[in-house]
Amino acid sequence: MVFSSFTFIFTFLPITLILYYILPRNVKNIILLISSLVFYAWGEPIYIGLMILSILFNYFCGKDIYYKKKNSKATISIVIAIIVNLFILGFFKYYGFLIDTINALVKTEIKYRQLELPIGISFYTFQAISYLIDVYRGEVKAQKNILNFALYIAMFPQLIAGPIVRYVDIEQQLKWREESFQKFGEGTRYFIVGLSKKVILGNSIGKIFESVNQNFNSGIKMSVVMMWIGAIAYTLQIYFDFSGYSDMAVGLGKMFGFDLKKNFDYPYISKSVTEFWRRWHISLGTWFREYVYIPLGGNRVSLKKHIRNLLIVWMLTGLWHGAQWNFVFWGIYYGVLLIVEKYYLKQYLERIPSGMQHFYTMLMVVIGWVFFFSENMRSSLRYLEAMIGIGSKGLIHTEDCFVVLSNWGLWLAGIICCTSLGAGILERNGYKGYKKWITDIVYMILLVMTISWLITDSFNPFLYFRF
Amino acid sequence: MRKESNDVLNSRMTCICKYFLILFIVLYIIFVYSYTSTKDVPFDKAEKALKNSINDENMLDVSSRGLKRYYGFNTAEYEGVMMYISNNGMSAEEILLIKVNDDTQINELEEAIRQRIKNRINDFKNYAPDQAELLKNAEIIIKGKYIFVAVSKNAGTYKKIFLQLL
Structure with missing residues (x-):
């Protein structure tokens, strides 16, 4: 089930909210857990078993590590726990990729049958690992209540597309949290903004990208400008798609009294790639920093080792996004950019005008997305070649102008909503008196518009599902 | 003294549960692998x-x-x-x-x-x-x-x- 489906908006969410609020406090977590399991099982009932086993395994591992801390055998326990978690993730996500790679390298023909990827497995596995490591480090106690632990792993707002919530951030809220009208209202507004970002902007801009990409994959030659239009459209689509989903997750969390951390902070206003990654998918960046980068030594090591650490982290970040070489390359691409920025470019970047800094950052980001949306490395290189005129049909055509001008409102809205300007207009707390009511009406209009969009438009993909 | 022996007992039980769960996970994966390869769609x-x-x-x-x-x-x-x-x-x-x-x-x-x-x-x-x-x-x-x-x-x-x- 996705947040932007009618089943979720008009059936699942209202029923869950009603049950959650009418039942006593001691069963609220149970209601949330049951609804989360139903939510997960809706589309893929077979993998609910995997999730339940994963919950039980990590629950007992957490306790095991906690008990063993006293007799220093905890290291073996944490290693086993991480290996099992990575084995499950690896089997479902990287098994085919591994065999394909072996076949290509050794020229063998090992056959395999493709398995469906359990939705959200990358997210909930990372959450489980973060819990185990935090227990091992003594930052948190092992959770004694299995229902609370299951809710931490399976809570539906963040289950299938994040944000990746660290246990340390939510431990207290699992035990006790405060629900209020104010928080509920705030959550509703977050949800409406996220839904409209995803449905109105993400889906609409996504159609432009889909049409360019389909033509490109069919071998139709297009102009350089059209290739850039396609890549820029994807840049906007993935932002509205993913950040919209994260906003909905944060909003839903608030409706149930949780405070989840934001996952995006206007990444496209960044003035460097380093800043971009501080603002994009913040929870994933935090996870890799806390559990890979710092344990490897972070930046408090020699230059060589620091470069190695950065490359390892970024290669893993790429691999986390998908079991394909173009994702690995995409990760390494950012790793290299960050190293170059830190040790060479930073001093020059700071001296150039702010507009140029934005331009440089967005150029690198748009190029990066080409590796991300392409089916394979060869296809991404062909696309990049066409963006600089190799194999393209001229520089510009009248149809390019048509695509830009006929969608001018969409482009404008997209660009505005990538900045804090869009959110600023809707920031209810910034107004006083009757203006507050005006913002409420704006939110209602936005919701009606989004629902109408959903009714009339069948194009409703969700890009981050496959991760 | 009693608390310590309880802890040891809990620790052993937890450890046993953990290994049983590893076994269940492996069995489950085998089941899923077989099931998805025989899923019936008209x-x-x-x-x-x-x-x-x-x-x-x-x-x-x-x-x-x-x-x-x-x-x-x-x-x-x-x-x-x-x-x-x-x-x-x-x-x-x-x-x-x-x-x-x-x-x-x-x-x-x-x-x-x-x-x-x-x-x-x-x-x-x-x-x-x-x-x-x-x-x-x-x-x-x-x-x-x-x-x-x-x-x-x-x-x-x-x-x-x-x-x-x-």
Whole structure:
């Protein structure tokens, strides 16, 4: 089930909210857990078993590590726990990729049958690992209540597309949290903004990208400008798609009294790639920093080792996004950019005008997305070649102008909503008196518009599902 | 003293549960692997979904005789066969969907499919390298009782439809 489906908006969410609020406090977590399991099982009932086993395994591992801390055998326990978690993730996500790679390298023909990827497995596995490591480090106690632990792993707002919530951030809220009208209202507004970002902007801009990409994959030659239009459209689509989903997750969390951390902070206003990654998918960046980068030594090591650490982290970040070489390359691409920025470019970047800094950052980001949306490395290189005129049909055509001008409102809205300007207009707390009511009406209009969009438009993909 | 012995007991129990769960996870994965490979979707449903997406006028429906003609197998031996080929001799485009009656039929079909693709790459590589490229990028998926092959510039789309269906 996705947040932007009618089943979720008009059936699942209202029923869950009603049950959650009418039942006593001691069963609220149970209601949330049951609804989360139903939510997960809706589309893929077979993998609910995997999730339940994963919950039980990590629950007992957490306790095991906690008990063993006293007799220093905890290291073996944490290693086993991480290996099992990575084995499950690896089997479902990287098994085919591994065999394909072996076949290509050794020229063998090992056959395999493709398995469906359990939705959200990358997210909930990372959450489980973060819990185990935090227990091992003594930052948190092992959770004694299995229902609370299951809710931490399976809570539906963040289950299938994040944000990746660290246990340390939510431990207290699992035990006790405060629900209020104010928080509920705030959550509703977050949800409406996220839904409209995803449905109105993400889906609409996504159609432009889909049409360019389909033509490109069919071998139709297009102009350089059209290739850039396609890549820029994807840049906007993935932002509205993913950040919209994260906003909905944060909003839903608030409706149930949780405070989840934001996952995006206007990444496209960044003035460097380093800043971009501080603002994009913040929870994933935090996870890799806390559990890979710092344990490897972070930046408090020699230059060589620091470069190695950065490359390892970024290669893993790429691999986390998908079991394909173009994702690995995409990760390494950012790793290299960050190293170059830190040790060479930073001093020059700071001296150039702010507009140029934005331009440089967005150029690198748009190029990066080409590796991300392409089916394979060869296809991404062909696309990049066409963006600089190799194999393209001229520089510009009248149809390019048509695509830009006929969608001018969409482009404008997209660009505005990538900045804090869009959110600023809707920031209810910034107004006083009757203006507050005006913002409420704006939110209602936005919701009606989004629902109408959903009714009339069948194009409703969700890009981050496959991760 | 009593608390310490309780802790030791709890620790042992937890450890035993942990190893049992590892065993269950392995069994579950084996089950899922077997289950997903035998998942049953009616052929008519799969055929309809794919047919709706093939709106190319240049594709010819050869479901009734194509399998015999191009692969040497009898259509009647399978639960369902859908086959489209391009009506242009210069094109290698082809979409094939077969639902087998028995898992043992899969291997021979797969081998025949891979052999045909290999042969056609050799046929096309000199005079139509773009078609040879399409063949190299052919999507061959075996899932449950289904075998799916797409040699097409839209192979990715067909693959997506097929995977969503199952």
